[in-house]
Amino acid sequence: MMMHLLGAFAEFERSMIRQRCMAGQLAAWERGVKLGRRRVLTARQEKNCYRKWQTGKYTMTALAEQYGCHLSSIKRVILRVEKPESSAVAFRMGKK
Numbered sequence: 001m002m003m004h005l006l007g008a009f010a011e012f013e014r015s016m017i018r019q020r021c022m023a024g025q026l027a028a029w030e031r032g033v034k035l036g037r038r039r040v041l042t043a044r045q046e047k048n049c050y051r052k053w054q055t056g057k058y059t060m061t062a063l064a065e066q067y068g069c070h071l072s073s074i075k076r077v078i079l080r081v082e083k084p085e086s087s088a089v090a091f092r093m094g095k096k
Contacts, residue, residue: 040069046077053078 029035041049049067052058053074060078064071079089 040073049077
């Protein structure tokens with residue numbers, strides 16, 4: 001029984017920590033703090049990259065090599081334009 005109580009308290013404490021972290025991130029976002037990593041490509045590079053992708057002459061791998069970034073970065077560039085609601089690129093901060 002004691003172990004169950006300790007487990008219950010640990011779960012409760014973990015949920016409290018999570019709530020405080022989320023509240024802190026939301027407050028920071030509302031103050032204008034940029035959260036997360038910086039993007040590898042600038043907005044101009046993303047625009048040019050997507051244009052090249054649309055021509056059909058470039059593969060994602062070729063674009064990643066050309067821009068000197070990871071393949072996932074190129075996939076996100078394409079998703080931001082074609083499927084902005086995708087969970088891979090959706091901006092969630094501020095939504096409750």
